[in-house]
Amino acid sequence: MEQLTFQVPHMDCPAEEQLIRMQLAERTGIRRMEFDLPGRTLLITHSDDAALIERLLIELNLGAVLVGRTEVAAIEATDESDLQRRVLITVLVINAALFVIELITGLIAQSMGLIADSLDMLADAIVYGLSLYAVGRAASHKQQVAKISGYFQLCLGILGMAEVVRRFLGAGDEPGFMLMIGISLLALSGNAASLFVLQRARSQEVHMKASWIFTSNDVLVNIGVIIAGVLVFLTGSHLPDLVIGSVVFAMVCYGAFRILRMAR
Template sequence: MNGGKESGKKSGPSTMDANQADDRRILLTVLLINLGQCAVGVAVGVWAASTALIAAALDNLADASVYAVSLYAVGRAAAIKVRAARLSGWLLIALAALLLVEVLRRFFGGEPPLGPAMMVMAAVNAALNLVCLKLLKRHQGDDVNFKASAIFTSNDSIVNLAIVLSGGLVMWWESNLPDLILGLIVAAIAANGGREILVEASEAVAQDGAAAGRD
């Protein structure tokens, strides 16, 4: 009898609180990692004259904003979580527009970036993205904000691997064209990631509406 009561307690509010605390720790960790990536990425990107590295750093800043919003949404009502996810999506789309403007500005004037610096920084970022993705995968469930966070981190991994390749092409061609092309690709990936998050948020609203209708 006592064993049944104990197991009942484990699945009650205390377990929910523990899960929410774990979610907060995960989001805080990936938030701090992304802030660090942003600070170092901007410094290295400016020094190396790399649009792609600066773009990736701004992407990390947008990700950090998303993780902060997601952190705020943990344990709150479903409607608040959906609003937080939508804010994340629009932030990413706004970032894509800013990146496009920066690429166009540099297209009309700029020296070739430092390829080796691009490759090393992007490789470090890719490794950190894998750490973040592994942490986010610990969360199981349909939380729209964790889905948004996983989308961001997956996009970042692809971007940084592409920057490694771009750095090699910059060295080979002695041109800033690969860096600018990748800047455009980062903008497109960011815009698509924002679109995916907005779709996820809309689907969550539709599912909640269907569930309310059945009740």
């Protein structure tokens, strides 16, 4: 039995963890995976092909680098299916609900920042949904759904960028900064709740170290929209909203490309 240590620089939120779990779901020789998101570290205990595991991780383009290999005592595989389902259902519901809330209020407030953030929530919900669907199913099912979801997400991102350009050229009114700030605070709370649920689930697994997840891209996006709302209020301009919207739509498109690469 061998333990591989990977540094994964771009593994900074639970969505990346789920992508890795999905990517390695078919490797029956993997006995244990330990994720340290703050430390960007992944430990894999296995009796599989180390080179293949490394290649599968590299394919995700998260910057995974094998930094250590250690012989360890044999262990039994841990059945985490029920726990994973409960956790994934919880965070899926949170992200899906926030997607609907942010999308509706974003349209009402005419805020591209909120609309973009809602699509970022949708992107996370897609990742969690794919992970939930993949539990106990063959890779072919996972890949088919991943492709459909990836293309759907990419279309949304492109349409969002087109709308940003349209508004930048003069169409659209000043967004409602109060809704931007208020709903972003709600979304921030939702992301914190998701991280808390994931962290609690991790601490209940005897083979995983409890680690405090202190940052994620979603939290940064929420803070960005809040700052944009404040700047809209102070300047009376819609440009801060368009800037944060552009950034988040770009993130949504990047996430779509990553899902599509994984589904190949």
